[in-house]
Amino acid sequence: MRIITGTAKGLNLKTPKGFETRPTGDRVKESLFSILNGLVDFSEVDAVLDIFAGTGALGLESVSRGAKFATFIDFSTANLISENIQRAKFQNCKVLHGDFSKMLKKISSQNLQFDLIFSDPPYKKNLAVASINLVAEFNLLTENGLMIVEYGADEILETDSLNCIRKINYGSTTNINIYKKKEGEL
Numbered sequence: 575m576r577i578i579t580g581t582a583k584g585l586n587l588k589t590p591k592g593f594e595t596r597p598t599g600d601r602v603k604e605s606l607f608s609i610l611n612g613l614v615d616f617s618e619v620d621a622v623l624d625i626f627a628g629t630g631a632l633g634l635e636s637v638s639r640g641a642k643f644a645t646f647i648d649f650s651t652a653n654l655i656s657e658n659i660q661r662a663k664f665q666n667c668k669v670l671h672g673d674f675s676k677m678l679k680k681i682s683s684q685n686l687q688f689d690l691i692f693s694d695p696p697y698k699k700n701l702a703v704a705s706i707n708l709v710a711e712f713n714l715l716t717e718n719g720l721m722i723v724e725y726g727a728d729e730i731l732e733t734d735s736l737n738c739i740r741k742i743n744y745g746s747t748t749n750i751n752i753y754k755k756k757e758g759e760l
Contacts, residue, residue: 575629578604580616580638582662587629590651602744606722607635609742613720613752614690616640623647623681623688623714625674625695625705630655630667632692632722637664641690645670647677674701675708682712689719697726703733706753710735721753 577585616639624633624646633644643666646655652671659667670677674695691709695701702725708714709721715736725731727749736753743749 575631577631577635577638577662578607580635580640582634582638582664585638585662587631587634587658588654588661589629590654602724602748602750603631603635605742605744606750607639609740609752610690610720610722619689620716621645621686621688621690623691625678625691625693626701627651627655627669627692628694630658630669632694633667634658634662634664636690637666638662642666644668645681645686645688647672647674649673674705678705678708678712678714682714686714687716687719688714689716691715691719691721692724693721694724698729702729702731706731706733707735710755715755717755719755723751723753725749725751 575587575589577583619641622633622636622641622644627646627648628651630646633646637644646669652669655669693705702723715721721736727747731751737756738751739754740752
């Protein structure tokens with residue numbers, strides 16, 4: 575698990591022991607960021623939110639590529655994320671430790687919005703749909719923001735809270751959907 579490119583290129587990230595988290599693999603991450611490079615200019619990304627952040631790899635990759643600030647949410651790996659932020663020598667990051675729904679509500683009370691939101695929850699717990707619905711309900715995406723959701727290839731992800739603009743299948747284990755706000759929503 576490493577940062578692919580940018581200011582922290584090649585940095586190996588610390589990962590948790592055991593199977594409590596399932597980090598996004600380097601190949602999937604490389605493919606995803608290749609797709610995002612066609613959709614996003616990272617130097618114009620003001621704020622990134624990484625929900626179920628695990629190691630913080632997706633948010634840290636975004637900052638390494640030029641995003642100005644990243645917020646990470648995780649219930650069990652907040653200290654590990656903080657350590658990876660320090661190892662990358664990033665000052666422009668914040669880690670929130672706690673239940674994702676409570677943290678999203680807290681963020682919404684501060685009227686914050688994000689240009690990129692990553693959600694990589696544990697598979698088969700309906701947390702992907704819950705995270706999409708809460709992001710929409712709390713209006714956490716900027717007008718042109720994107721939400722990237724990773725979920726199990728054998729899961730069905732049905733929600734009409736946001737508009738799915740792209741679906742990507744990574745073999746028999748992983749799918750990624752990219753969402754935007756629905757037309758007319760502010």
